Amino acid sequence: MDLAASVGSRLRELREAQGISLSELARRSKIGKGTLSELESGRRNPTLETLYALTTALGVPLSTALHGLASPAKISGHAVDAVLVERFEAEACVTETYRIRIRSGATQESAAHSPGTTEHVIVLAGIARVGGLADTALIGPGMHGSWAADVPHLYQAPEGDVEALLIVRYPR
Template sequence: MDINQVVATNLKRIRDEKHVTLDQLAKSSGVSKGMLSQIEKGSTNPTINTLWKICTGLDIPYTLLMEQPAARFTIVKKDEAIYQSANDGHYRLYDYFQSMPHRNFEMFQVELDHGDSYTSIGHSHESEEYLMVLEGQLTLRVHDEDLVVDADDAISFDPMGKHVYTNSGDGVLKVMLINFYPTK
């Protein structure tokens, strides 16, 4: 995308989010209303100093005006997911989505071979774990309880302490796992 269009789109969006009119921004930034209008239309190539003035007037970081629009969708193929294994390869973890400043969760697919178990030492304070069994049967040991979760069923729990995943079904256990980190 053309940088002038990126700036135009971001300036209009930020101004709308902050409920700032062109007149108000012209006064706070020292950039004329006409110039601001041209920038928002993408019909001019503003100087770096002009953009700095606008950012100062909006009280935002300079790079916020240059931020490329987020993708409308993201497809992650299994062979592109970040892969890790444990227990001599009997426990496999595919990391599809990582936690980021704009995303307070991570999403994995877990595979556990027949008859095997995996012990997690626990996660950070105030996180939540959500599991959905896609194939097989999971026995989850959490808080000194054994809970059985069958295919197409889901469970959520506080993952702070040690918890154990056991494949108690036939074949490979496949689970979708989401770790959620509530914002404060």
């Protein structure tokens, strides 16, 4: 099964397990009902932004839609490519680790995630501008930053690609 079909099937399972209609999930996530139907049937490739909108609306971490697939899933957004490296579940939180690339000159504004979610980045190469929209920081190689991700936030590579590790923590 390819990535689109696997993720689409997982999204449908998550939605149905919560007893949410396709129309209701479309409303909550602000994703068109037709787009959502195509995603669930595997006829459309998911973007990073779309998956975050859907998993946030479902109240689950992004990795819930990606974890356990046959091969590591690479999900791309407007400016960021992400590969889920690890998902760790503890009593108090779910922690995800991603290897990310922020494409040169690109900016991605991410919508707020579930309440209490935080993000932490360690830059391996390049210079990234990251953080809450009103409180960004420039982070260079070997540096790290963290911010509340339950508010809109951004990723930007002002000059050249950025390679980094991203850790996302969702409270239970």
